[in-house]
Structure formats: C-alpha cells, structure tokens
Amino acid sequence: MRVAISGTHGTGKTTLAEALCARLPGHVLAEEPYYLLEEQGYECDFPPSPEDYRAMLACSVRSLLAPPSPPGTVFDRSPLDYLAYLAAIGADPSEQTEAAELRRAFATLDLLVITVITPETERLLPATELPGLRTRMNDALLELVYDDPLEAWENTPVLELSGLLDNRLDAVLGRVRPITEAGSRPR
Numbered sequence: 618m619r620v621a622i623s624g625t626h627g628t629g630k631t632t633l634a635e636a637l638c639a640r641l642p643g644h645v646l647a648e649e650p651y652y653l654l655e656e657q658g659y660e661c662d663f664p665p666s667p668e669d670y671r672a673m674l675a676c677s678v679r680s681l682l683a684p685p686s687p688p689g690t691v692f693d694r695s696p697l698d699y700l701a702y703l704a705a706i707g708a709d710p711s712e713q714t715e716a717a718e719l720r721r722a723f724a725t726l727d728l729l730v731i732t733v734i735t736p737e738t739e740r741l742l743p744a745t746e747l748p749g750l751r752t753r754m755n756d757a758l759l760e761l762v763y764d765d766p767l768e769a770w771e772n773t774p775v776l777e778l779s780g781l782l783d784n785r786l787d788a789v790l791g792r793v794r795p796i797t798e799a800g801s802r803p804r
Contacts, residue, residue: 618641618644618688618689618690618727618728618793619681619685619688619689619690619692619725619726619727619728620637620690620691620692620726620727620728620729620730620789620793621681621691621692621694621695621697621726621728621729621730622634622637622691622692622693622694622695622730622732623694623695623697623698623701623729623730623731623732623758623762624698624731624732624733624755624758625698625701625733625734625751625752625754625755625758626745626746626747626751626754627738627742627743627744627745627751628732628733628734628738628742628755629732629738629742629782629785630693630694630732631649631693633730633732633778633785633786633789634646634691634692634693636786637691637786637789637790637793638691640786640790641689641691641790641793642689643687643689644687644689644690644691645687645689645690645691646690646691646693647680647690647691647692647693648693649693649694650673650674650676650677650680650694650699651673651694653676653680654672654673654676659672661673664747664750665702667703667706667708670699670702670703670706670708671699671703671713671714673694673698673699674696674699674700674703674713674714675714677692677694677695677696677698677699677722678696678714678718678719678722680692681695681696681722681723681725681726682718682721682722682725685725692726695723695726695729696714696719696722696723697729697758697761697762697770698754698758699713700713700714700757700761700767701754701755701757701758701761702750702754702757704754704757704760704761705750705753705754705756705757706750706753710757710761710766710767711766711767716767716768716769719767719769719770720767720768720769720770722769723769723770723772723773724772724773726773727774727793728773728774728775728776728789728792728793729762729770729773729774729775729776730775730776730778730789731758731759731762731775731776731777731778732778732785733755733758733759733777733778733779734751734752734755735779735780737781737782738782741782742782759777762775762777774792776788776789776792
C-alpha cells in the first residue's frame with residue numbers, strides 16, 4: 618500500500634501517519650518534503666515563499682515517483698498540499714507544475730487521506746502558527762481535491778477525515794485492509 622496523508626498544518630497528519638505505519642506491517646513513513654529539502658541544505662523562509670512551496674511540491678512529486686522501496690509507504694504530505702498552500706497565498710495551482718507529471722505521481726498511490734480542520738482539531742490539538750494561512754490552505758485543499766482542476770488525482774481514491782480524532786486510524790485501516798488483503802489496488 619502507498620498512502621499519502623494531506624492536510625493543513627496542525628491537523629494531526631504526522632501522528633496519523635506514524636500510527637498507520639505502526640499498524641501496517643512492512644510499511645515505512647516517507648519523510649515530509651520540507652525536511653527532505655532541509656537535509657539537502659535547502660533553507661525555507663518563514664513563512665515559506667512561493668518558491669519554497671514550489672520546491673516542496675517538486676520534492677513531493679519526486680518522492681512519489683521514486684522507485685518504491687519498500688512498496689508499503691505512508692507519505693506525510695502529497696503534492697496536493699503544496700498546490701493548496703500556493704493557492705492559499707494567491708498563486709494559480711494550474712500554473713505551478715505539469716499536470717502529466719502530477720498524474721503519474723498520484724497514480725502511484727492507493728489512497729489519498731485528507732485531514733481537515735474540525736471543531737475537535739481546534740479543541741484538542743496544540744495551537745499552530747500562521748492561523749490565517751492554515752485556514753486558507755484548508756479551504757484551498759478541499760476545493761482542489763474535489764474539483765481537481767488539473768485532472769491529476771481523479772483516479773486516486775480519497776478518504777476525507779472530518780470526524781473524531783480517535784476514529785481516524787480505524788477509518789483509514791478500514792479502507793486499506795481490504796486492499797492489502799486482496800493484494801490489488803482500488804480503481
């Protein structure tokens with residue numbers, strides 16, 4: 618299984634990704650593009666600039682297109698995250714990357730999980746920096762995932778997690794277990 622977890626900052630993506638890896642034998646967590654770039658010496662501004670988001674977008678696409686090793690991978694963020702951040706700061710997502718490359722990247726995924734801002738995330742999770750950007754990105758992400766203006770992830774199954782935090786892991790496992798047991802990809 619190859620699963621990507623997308624969402625604005627402070628919605629529990631990393632915690633969910635780690636819990637998912639712990640419950641799926643043989644699965645590893647792919648590091649978030651921000652940290653991969655940082656390890657390569659790239660320095661992001663704070664808040665990130667459009668160029669920084671484009672660099673993270675390109676890194677995320679490369680991560681998805683890299684040969685799987687192992688094939689069971691959970692990605693903490695997807696290219697969709699960076700398109701949504703770019704949209705949140707006023708950029709046109711359709712002008713940020715090649716749609717064909719995005720299609721190839723998303724075709725490698727068995728499931729795209731979307732974590733969204735909910736009353737419970739606001740009550741239970743720690744306060745985050747840049748709350749305005751966080752809200753705008755959340756809204757842009759939801760619009761992008763369902764409108765798919767680039768026609769890049771239309772064949773990737775999407776699971777939106779807008780319910781209780783305690784139910785998220787079971788909701789994802791409920792979607793991935795039938796796939797892993799059958800040994801095939803949903804399409």
